[in-house]
Amino acid sequence: MTVGSGAEALDPAVRSAFPFERVRPGQDAFLADAARAIREGKHLLAHAPTGTGKTAVALTAAVEFARREGKLVLFLTSKHSQHWIAVETLRRMRARGLGVVGVDVIAKQGMCLNDRAPSGGLAFREFCEHHVRSRTCGWFSRPADAAAKLAVQKVLHVRELVEAARACGTCPHKAALEAARKAHVLVCDYNYVFSDIRERVLPRIERQLGDIVLVVDEAHNLPDRIRSHLTGDLDAPMLIRAGKEAKPVDPQAGAQLHEVARSVHKALQAVEGERVVGRESLLDAVEKGLRGIGYGDLLQMVIEAGETLAGRGLPTILPDVAEFLRWWRDIKEGVLRLVVGGADGKFSLRLLDPAVLSASVFRDVHASLLMSGTLHPPAMYADLLGIEPARRVLRAYPNPFPKENRRVVVDPSVTTSYDRRTPAMYARIAEELVAVAGAVPGNVAAFFPSYELLKEVLQRVRTLPIGKQLVVESQKWGAAERARALETLRALRLGGGGLLLGVQGGSLSEGVDYAGNLLAAAVIVGLPLSPPNLEVEALKAYYMRKFGAERGYDYAYVYPAVNKVLQAAGRCIRSERDRAAIVVMEARVLQPRYAKCFPQDFPLEPVADVASEVRTFFYGPVASARPCS
Ligand code: SF4
Known part of the structure; x- marks a missing residue:
């Protein structure tokens, strides 16, 4: 390159x-x-x-x-x-x-x-x-x-x-x-x-x-x-609803779907937990329920009944059911097929390979x-x-903004590694975060790897003297709430500033323009590596087969997390006049296996006293009452 x-x-x-x-x-x-x-x-x-x-x-x-x-x-x-x-x-x-x-x-x-x-x-x-x-x-x-x-x-x-x-x-x-x-x-x-x-x-x-x-x-x-375009789920309630919808326009399709729903429900009941399955698992479950017709015939009936209902302007699930059945049968490469067993069981299809x-x-x-x-x-x-x-x-291409307008530091005293998520670690993160917020003359945004971790740290932050008004992102927020949060930050900037708590990969850490130096600092808490689950493991295995062990692992697991960190860090400086500190609170980014995945223009410098370093960036080596202009 x-x-x-x-x-x-x-x-x-x-x-x-x-x-x-x-x-x-x-x-x-x-x-x-x-x-x-x-x-x-x-x-x-x-x-x-x-x-x-x-x-x-x-x-x-x-x-x-x-x-x-x-x-x-x-x-x-x-x-x-x-x-x-x-x-x-x-x-x-x-x-x-x-x-x-x-x-x-x-x-x-x-x-x-x-x-x-x-x-x-x-x-x-x-x-x-x-x-x-x-x-x-x-x-x-x-x-x-x-x-x-x-x-x-x-x-x-x-x-x-x-x-x-x-x-x-x-x-x-x-x-x-x-x-x-x-x-x-x-x-x-x-x-x-x-x-x-x-x-x-x-x-x-x-x-x-x-x-x-x-x-x-x-x-x-x-x-x-x-x-995400080739991702979907199918369960028995969807098939029951599809059967009810199809019945008035095609009674045979309705009856077949009803039997298929029973057969799929039975197959799911027999499974314990979540596991990877082959293509034949759903094909068999569907075919066992069919009476005198094949999988392809059912698919055609569902498509036609769906077209009739949709043509009348009626809401219908039939096109979604047809699409799932078609994808499951026809896509043979680069997909993961999962089944979750039990009463709320389902078949799931995930595209691994774009x-x-x-x-x-x-x-x-x-x-x-x-x-x-x-x-x-x-x-x-x-x-x-x-x-x-x-x-x-x-x-x-190089960053076009003046280098001296941005200070990136790493806090090596904390991590969000799963095996070190303890009450003591949450308390440490809260203390470090409040200290950094106190060193910044303006708004600070802290982005966490998950809402669960955000909640743990928030509890502890509330017990400390923050000196800034808290603005906390909720999972339920839509565009209106996000716009209100930005308005609040604009108002708070005129006073002592606010402390926004959100998540990495969320709607406040990507694609939002905090124009006019609305954020004076971004704190990235942890490395948002995907929690281990069947899908992540399957993606790792698939990419390791396709691209080799090291590259495949990094593509599936490390780079997606690094991208979220870079996106969140990129919220602060939107023009050549903006000036901001970026604090990465995560020791693991200094390990060679993760450090090599960051771009050259994102220097990872460990600092013992992060709050002092940030204060010096804004106020100069000797603390004074006013920020540098
Ligand atoms: S107005 Fe709507 S329904 Fe009619 S052709 Fe255009 S998109 Fe389709």
């Missing part, structure tokens, strides 16, 4: 597409690498820290090539909130005179104007397909040309596109796909490429994978997102840019996604 590049002079055509006055030092290397990778049909995997201007760089390189060569850029995001920055960047490009056409879409269900549509994902799909086929959706029946024309003339955010389509009386998704035929860029969710949606959408916009330049934003999320779905996509697209502030190490993501070695370009 290369750190940066910058060797190649920037093509004037690429530079002229850039949406800002100047290409900053550091961005030029990334931009040159991106333009070259696309030109040569390669896949650039870029670990590019916050502040690199990733969206502007990636869209500039991709749009310039797409306009010249007649390709389509698919800008893939993992969250709706990431669409705005792509839309704004495309608008800037247009404002600077570049004739780029960009269309923004989300899942069809999120754009639907038909108030009879059911809310379930697969049931919605059946409903929509039925009404399109039978020409009974009024929105779809009306032409979408006018709304599509608007979307081509201006870069509309998806919310604006939905309102434009509503005003024209047409289906917003139909309008978006019509506009996409003329677009250079389609901003959409990962699922548009890494699920069966791709097979429906690409023909409608008259494109093939070979026409596509992929840009994957926050690409560290991609392997897990692909895995390459099962992604390798063929990366083989067939023209080129791609995968980028994230924590795409570390890029080679691991290339391996996990099944990207051919000959087409990989691996890069780690």
